[in-house]
Amino acid sequence: MLLIALPIMAYFHLFAGQIEIGMSEFYDAIFNFDPVNPKTNHLLAREFRIPRMTMAIIAGAALSIAGLLMQTLFNNPLAGPYVLGINSGASLFVAFSFMTGIPLLTSDLGTVSSALIGAFLFGVLIMSFSYKVKSHISLLLIGLMLGSFTSAVVYILQSVSSAEELKAFTMWAMGSLQHTQLSELPFILLLFIAGIIGSLFIVKPLNVLVIGERDAKLLGTNIRVVRLIIISLTALLTGLITAYCGPIAFVGLAIPNLVKIVFKTQKHGTLLLASALTGGIFLLLCDLIIQLLEQHINIPINAFTSLIGAPFVVFIVLRRLA
């Protein structure tokens, strides 16, 4: 079902937008593209529509997988890269990279590296807190406090940065799926596929972790190594998306929960694939609605996912209480 829904949604997404681009133009844009003097519609198809659609799928899938990994690691359905401060870590380091004014750090590679390092360090930090804190709620509160702390630091950085650095960072923080260029897609795909394959390699330990770390240890799982792999994969997937699309909230939290409700399974092979597909479909849908509303109102992707994701999280909490 999801395997059918994804290409259908991708098709609608590809043909949405204020400029009408036909199927044959897409074909020519891919197979008969004139790089010296391209036709405008070929350029729009190749440099705008295809990268935007691809990024929506990748971002939705990557954040959903990262969310699932965090939920399993912390055995907490309300865990996710955004709530636990992993996004905040990536954002903080990207803010540093934007506002230092050092060309190496402000380059694309610098931004990606900063996001990955920030996400990893904050992942390790939240993991170290999880050793001390047993309560799920306390860990979420720590994650929220990390988010508040980084927001404060970012705010201070903004106040001392130049107007142009501030502008560049603010634009990035609004989040967008359409800033990615076709030439960047191979690198992004490479890291994304590495993240997916890495996650599939740890399906067994993930399945065991569901019964609790103590029992998992008794079954011979090397918890320390598994934790490190999960944090690294989460950092890779979250940092990658944060670097290219800005912070996107709630996808990582909401989608795995939705998948668990629908599929009613704890098998991580199924959950990983279903989360990736659902995440891709969800972000395509969000971006499609944004494009349809574009003529009337400009909604950043981050705001739109929060608009849908936040009520869904409240629903999950209420469902658990019931």
Next chain:
Amino acid sequence: MRFLSLFSLFFLFSCGQESVDTSEAISESTGSIEIEYAENLLLETTDEGYKVSILNPNSGSIEKTYTVKSGEKKKIIGLTSTLNGMLSILGETDLLVGVSSMDYVYDADIRKKFERNEITEFGDETNHSVEKIIASDANTILYSGFGDEFPNHEKLEKLGFSIMPIYDWREIHPLGKAEWIKLVGILAGKEKEAIAFFEEVKQKYEATKSLLVDTKENPSVISGNLIGDIWYAPAGESYMARVIQDAGGDYIYAKTEGTGSTQKSIEQIIKDNRATDFWINPGIGTKRQIEKINPHCKHLDAFSNGLYCYSPNTSKFWERSAAEPHLVLSDLIHIFHPEIEGIKTLHFYEQIH
């Protein structure tokens, strides 16, 4: 110390009463000062001096009215760059008690006064310390009016402060912005000089515009940049659209309605502007930073060698361009029509590399 503070508060309050701006306190008008272009400002003469009315740009009705005695020199906290620039043009920066932030100040005289602690930073209109304002020597606050009301305006008015929203930025005609110098002239006791300066600017604007009489072809122009996923370009009836047209530019969105901005998707911008000759006002001073927020900008031909902005001189632009629109016009004519010989240099704009 506390006694002194209370005493100064009382002193401020009692002195301020004379210039409290209630309708009861406004004198009868005996005549008016001609306002030709500004749509949000009315100036009238009274037996004692002047009656200043600020019109709400949205409703067109009078929002606030003030009286100023003839020859009276106000002590001003200037939270709007353009009017600080006008004070400087009239040689009255001594009246300036404070600014929002020195980051936005270009004027060398104001900067020197700040170094000598004669001018203080008060923060912007939404983020300032009321106590700092009360403790200052000021009796007049000029602010941009971006928000609804100046925070704590009622308390400050009771203490004798005149708080004036300055809507020069909502003027559509370039000379409309410049005409606000007449208000600054009244506040600085230099109304005649201000009127004379404006008349000179008016003549210079028309003279600069007349340099275009022999031009045959107008280059195409786009303005603005992406904010998030949307490109905000000046609407067809806006100030910038007008200056571009006055400067002999064929503004791509000249036919759009409105005096603010028009919103376009980046796809629409690429479709409409791949071959556009000039791209002005991207809001950022280097190509590298423009590419950072707008990676697709390289598909616009103008990005290669038709990109101009005032960003390298942002503070100078905001301080001076409103009062001297002929210099903005001169810059744009020089950019769009380099063949015209009468203009040699750029005042605000620079080519972006």
